[in-house]
Amino acid sequence: MPDKNIPSKIHMEDMLKEEYERQHALLAAQPNIIQRFLEAQGKQLAEALLDNYPQVRFNLPDRVVCSIEQVDQAALVTIPNGQRNHTIGNFINRLRKEPLYKLLRHGLNELEQSPDRAVSVAASLLRHSTVLHMVYNTLPAGREVTYRTADEEETIASVPESDPRVTDSALTAASDAIVEEKGSGENGSKVLVPFVPYARLFYLPQWVAFGEDGELLVKSLEEADAHIRSMQRFMEVLFKAVALAPYISADKEYSKKRYGLLGQLVNQGRAMAIYQTQDIIARIKERAQAGDLNRGLRLSLPYFDDQELVLNHSNFEIIPAGRIMFVPAFVVRAVYQEKVKVSQDTRYNPSTRKHLMNLLDLLETAFEMES
Numbered sequence: 001m002p003d004k005n006i007p008s009k010i011h012m013e014d015m016l017k018e019e020y021e022r023q024h025a026l027l028a029a030q031p032n033i034i035q036r037f038l039e040a041q042g043k044q045l046a047e048a049l050l051d052n053y054p055q056v057r058f059n060l061p062d063r064v065v066c067s068i069e070q071v072d073q074a075a076l077v078t079i080p081n082g083q084r085n086h087t088i089g090n091f092i093n094r095l096r097k098e099p100l101y102k103l104l105r106h107g108l109n110e111l112e113q114s115p116d117r118a119v120s121v122a123a124s125l126l127r128h129s130t131v132l133h134m135v136y137n138t139l140p141a142g143r144e145v146t147y148r149t150a151d152e153e154e155t156i157a158s159v160p161e162s163d164p165r166v167t168d169s170a171l172t173a174a175s176d177a178i179v180e181e182k183g184s185g186e187n188g189s190k191v192l193v194p195f196v197p198y199a200r201l202f203y204l205p206q207w208v209a210f211g212e213d214g215e216l217l218v219k220s221l222e223e224a225d226a227h228i229r230s231m232q233r234f235m236e237v238l239f240k241a242v243a244l245a246p247y248i249s250a251d252k253e254y255s256k257k258r259y260g261l262l263g264q265l266v267n268q269g270r271a272m273a274i275y276q277t278q279d280i281i282a283r284i285k286e287r288a289q290a291g292d293l294n295r296g297l298r299l300s301l302p303y304f305d306d307q308e309l310v311l312n313h314s315n316f317e318i319i320p321a322g323r324i325m326f327v328p329a330f331v332v333r334a335v336y337q338e339k340v341k342v343s344q345d346t347r348y349n350p351s352t353r354k355h356l357m358n359l360l361d362l363l364e365t366a367f368e369m370e371s
Contacts, residue, residue: 019247023128026121029065029074037061042129046138049101049130049240055089056100058126060111066121077118086111101240108244131248134241139234139257142203147263153350156306157259158266160201202267203260207231210271214278221275228272228311231265235309262309269304269311270355276302277359281366288326296321299334301363303356307349314338314356328367335364 027035041058048056063078088107089100111123147157196217199208209224211217218224238258241248248254280299287293297318305312318334319326339360342353 013250016247017250020250023124023245023247026066027125027128030125031065031076034061034064038125038129039133041126042131042133043137045104045126045130046133049104049244050134050138050237052100053089054091054093054100055087056104057085057087060084060086060119060122060126064118064122064125066117068117079116079118079122083114083116083119101243105244127245131241131245132251134237135248135251135254135257138237140204142257142260143200143205145201145203145260145263147259147267153354155349155351156262156266158263158270160198160263160267162201202264203257204231204264207264208268210268210275214271214274216275224272224275228265228269231261231268232309234261235265265309266304266306269306269309273302273304273311273355273359274362277362281363284331285366288328293319293326294324296324297326297330299363301356301359303352303359305348305352306355307352314342316341331367332364335360335367339364 027038030038038061045056045058060079060083062081062084063076065074065076067074068077086107089098089103093100093103108123108127112120112127114120114123146161148159148161149155149157150159195205195208196211198212199205199217202208207227207230209216209218209227216224218227234257238254238261241254280301284293284297298315299318300313300315302311302313304310316334316338319330339357342348342356342360345353348356
């Protein structure tokens with residue numbers, strides 16, 4: 001059955017692309033000194049957005065090239081001093097937990113609706129410069145990658161395709177290795193450590209913490225968690241950019257970075273949840289053998305939510321508090337009950353639900369054989 005939403009989606013993409021190209025052409029039409037000024041102001045706004053400052057000040061340029069009513073040709077129009085300096089946000093907004101990007105978006109919208117054509121154009125150029133800085137200058141560049149979906153239920157491609165260009169050695173490729181410091185002072189040295197072939201199938205190999213079989217590739221789970229957080233911050237930058245200027249989604253670099261990192265984050269987030277689930281299973285068995293589970297047991301099972309792009313937890317009770325001897329069948333029963341709840345919970349999208357159900361299967365299988 002054809003998707004009725006496809007024509008409207010294509011129409012929306014065309015509109016975004018048209019707006020992106022219009023803003024790009026408008027920025028290119030500005031004198032170099034104005035472009036440099038907008039770049040500096042855009043950088044300042046981008047940094048404030050990413051660090052979620054309670055307040056940010058910015059200036060519009062003293063003049064911009066724009067079209068004027070009843071004049072066919074674009075002209076350099078001066079912006080009055082009284083309309084150049086602006087402040088967005090305050091500490092009251094921080095107390096109300098209002099994110100700066102929403103306040104800035106509202107402020108720029110108001111400026112773009114100004115009856116003064118030069119003020120309106122300058123505000124749109126500043127918005128454009130800000131999101132360009134966010135996409136191009138605050139995020140690392142990655143590799144050309146191709147992902148596929150695990151099955152038909154998946155909406156996010158997160159399984160890397162094999163690349164014949166990836167070889168067993170990466171010692172001569174700077175993009176395929178990381179420099180590690182060995183020692184300190186005069187005895188210190190730098191060692192080029194190549195990424196494993198599986199990591200080099202992803203957009204940013206330096207943030208790949210789990211291998212193809214779920215093995216830990218980094219030194220600790222804390223380091224793996226740091227990699228996950230780095231990828232989440234990367235995606236947050238893209239989210240704030242498109243929230244500030246939806247048309248930036250038509251930019252090729254934005255699309256490349258979003259595709260490359262989104263698939264990697266989902267892949268590694270799920271691998272993290274599987275690794276932690278296996279660790280939970282091992283600790284339960286260890287404590288059961290030591291007779292340390294006879295006063296109750298509650299589980300907080302991690303899973304990766306591919307809508308929120310975060311590790312969440314499914315909390316449920318295995319044994320109520322009290323003097324009840326632990327037997328593996330209690331785990332199997334509790335997992336079955338949790339599966340029923342998850343299958344009916346509309347808060348999960350199909351792919352997240354399937355991922356969580358697979359984790360519950362791991363837990364059930366581990367204790368089913370012992371019950």
